[in-house]
Amino acid sequence: MISKITIDKVYETARLEEVIGDFVQLKKSGTNFKGFSPFSDERTPSFMVSPVKQIWKDFSSGKGGNVVAFLMEHEHFTYPEAIKFLAKKYNIEIEETERTEEQKEEASERESMYLVSEFAQKHFSEMAWETELGKAIGLSYFKERGFTEETIKKFKLGYCLDKWDGFTLAALDKGYKLKYLEKTGLTIVKEDTQNPGNSKKFDRFKGRVMFPIHSMSGRVLGFGGRILSNDKKAAKYLNSPESDIYHKSKVLYGIYYAKQAIAKEDNCYLVEGYTDVIQFHQRGIHNVVASSGTALTPEQIRLVNRLTKNITVLFDGDAAGLRASLRGIDLILEQGMNVKVCTFPEGEDPDSFSKNNSYEEVVAYLKDNSQDFIQFKASHLMKEADNDPIKRADTVRDIINSISKIPDRIKKEIYIQECAQIMNVSEAVLFNTLAQIGKKDQKEAVSKQKEEQKAFSVVKNTEVQEKVDVQYVLEKKIIEQLLLYGNEVHSFEDLVLKENEAGDLELEPELSEIKVYEKIYLDLQDDEIELANEGFRAIYYKLIEELNEKEDFAINTFIANLEQDTVSEISSILMEEEKYTLHNWERKDIYPKDRKTEIAQLVSETILTLRCYLIKKRMEALQGKTADHTEDNSEVLEEILNYLNLNKLLSKKLNRVFS
Structure with a gap:
């Protein structure tokens, strides 16, 4: 703990x-x-x-x-x-008390799988650095690829010994459970048909050099393993299978090491393999990730989209799957991102090119040879089409289809103009083709939207509108005011009920300077009001206690000791106002008031409105009692009349029409 x-x-x-x-x-x-x-x-x-x-x-x-x-x-x-x-x-030393066996047992399955993966990474690194076979085979391979010892350690590369169950036995010996070794795919378990009840255990990555695959935060999710023997039956590269912690379609190799550089450079280089990433990184180009040999997915693109809007796709000089890779470009365009493409000289790939050239040479090559996707796609597909008019027409349609994926209309028009020049086709024809694709897409979108709206269809005069829970909204406001302004001192105008010379009740103002939390607490206590919402009530009492005890009340410190569900609720309350800043009202010459200047008024109005609401509810309850005409209702009617007068006074103070 x-x-x-x-x-x-x-x-x-x-x-x-x-x-x-x-x-x-x-x-x-x-x-x-x-x-x-x-x-x-x-x-x-x-x-x-x-x-x-x-x-x-x-x-x-x-x-x-x-x-x-x-x-x-x-x-x-x-x-x-x-x-x-x-x-x-933040380099903070962790003080931890020993967990009991029961607490260890309660650890979630996902956590156990992460722990197993973390152990595996350390074990494979240890095998590469500290065993004779590991040094002779694994470490030698990495060094032959041109990786320095610093790079090997940074990317936590390793080696799985060429033994059937070497890793599995080591993990079991350290107390890791077989079911988690199997769930992460590190161990393959097969039932022994000759001895039912017994099972055979094999290391999935036996005899392979290991590339740990990290999440964006640096957790080990899975592994890629490359075989070093000449076994033609075995796959050259083997990845961890899908599991609760590893989904290959949602992971990019190297994202953990690249994320800061991607944001800083405002560009991401996308390559195909592990060694491409590592070699680029070693050369000094850190904003690079790999799809690890899988077809690019929307989830992977969104990972990059969080960090930058610009992707440069790097292709091998003799990339066989170029057409499939071009389909990935369409996915990138759909996300509203800017795409460039760069190919290397024939026989070269990002790994070999960065290994054989200096940092300055690689950077210069990428700068000089990165083409806009439309130029690259047009020139590449036109080569395939050669002089065949049908293939040429298909090529034009293919490019226009890519342009149709771009959300920005201005970009679309610019690309159409550029395409017309490259393909020697009139802009009018291209715009017509784009419009046809757009109509088709729009028709499909409308059809889909209609299907979705069926569940929300409005039938005139029959649909009952959901009522706003007034008390919930007001109680939420009270929590917000306590969190934001609780310890601030403000001048409040309190209303004291007094009888005038004519014998009528009037509200007279009295000024007082107190803290916001004291004002709210005293007013609610005077009226014997308790928050109806259970969640708000719990937060309210914790807040009052904290504000009363601590002069240096801070939201961050307060929510640190709350349950995560409560933290989420508080964040929703506090950030509700912030959502309006997303709309850039100032650009439209609309300047919202700074509520900071009206805190006292805001707090007073919230409490007064809650009083009015509760008075109205009380009157409705009393009116229900007068339904029985056989009883004497004079006392009840007198109480209703008193509440009516009080409600009238409060409504006047709030500048509202009393009904």
Whole structure:
């Protein structure tokens, strides 16, 4: 168990904008930062980060919270994993008490799989560096590829000994369970048909050099293993199978090492293999990732899209699967990203080219030979078409289809003009073709939309509108005001009920200077009002206690000790107002009021409105009692009349028409 001292230090030290900035490209927006949602596919930013409040909110998915909540949502960390990750990032020493066997047993399956993968990575590295076979075979291979010892250690490369169960026995000996070795795919388990009940265990990566595959946060998700023997029956490269922690379609090799460079350079180089990434990185070009031999997926593109809008796809000089790779470009365009393509001289690939050339030469080559996707696709497909008019027409249609994927209309038009020059086809014909594709896509989209809207179809005069829960909204406002302004001192105008000379009740104003939390607490206590929402009620009492005890109340410290569900609820409350800053109202000459200047009025109005609402509810309940005409209702009617007069006075104070 991690000690509370460590947890508190982590929360005090960690900067939310720094941590999230490693995963999402953030841009300054007033006192906040905004970016594209890392949890959904979107074209306009809806993700907000508040450095002042140290909370974030994703308005597209509804998720939100503090720094730990982000890591738990984005990286699927457990709470202890998130704390350990932050401690490592900020060089905080972890004080940990020994976990009991029962607590170890309670660890989630995912956590157990991560622990097994972490052990495997360390074991394979150890085999490469500390065993004679590992040095002679594994380490020698990496050095022959031109990797320095520093690079081998940085990428945590290793070697699995050429034994049937060497790794498996080592893991079992260290106390790791066979079921997790099997679930991660590190061990293959087969039942022994001759001895039912017994099973045979094999190392999946036996005799292979190992490339650990990391998540964006640096966790080991799986492995790629390359065989070094001449066994023609065995696959040259073997990847970990799909598991609860490893989904190859959602992972890019090298993203952990590249993320900061991608954001800094505002460009990502996309290559095919592990060695391409490592060799580029060693040469000094760090903003590079690989799809690891799989066809590019939308999930992988979105990983890059969080960090930059620019991708440069690097192809081998003799890439056999070039057409399939070109289809990947269409996927990138659909995400609204800018695509360039660069091919290497025949017989070269990113690995060999970066190994045989200096940093300056590689950078210069990439700069001089990176083409816009339309130029590359046109020149490549035209070579295939040669002088065949039918193939030429198909090529034009193929390129226009790619252009149709681009969301930006201005970019579309520019690309059409460029395509017309390259292909020697009139712009009018190309625009007509684009319109036909657009109509087809629109028809399909409308059809899909109609299907989706069936569930939400409105039948006139029959649909009952859902009522707004007024009390919920007001209680939410009270929690927000306590969180944001609780310790601030303001001048409040209290209303005291007094009888005038004519004997009528009147509300007389009295000024007082007190803290916001005291004003709210005293007013609610005077009226014997208790928050109806159970969640808000729990937060309310914790807040009052904390504000009463601590002069230096801080939101980040307060929410550090709450359950993650409560943290998410609080982030939703605090960031509700921030969502309006996403719309850039100033550009439209609309300047929202700064609520900071009207806190006293805001607090008073919220409490008065809650009083009016509760009075109305009380009157409705009393009116129900008067339905029985056989009883004497004079006392009830008198009470209703008193409430009516009080409601009238409060409504007058709120400048509302009393009904």
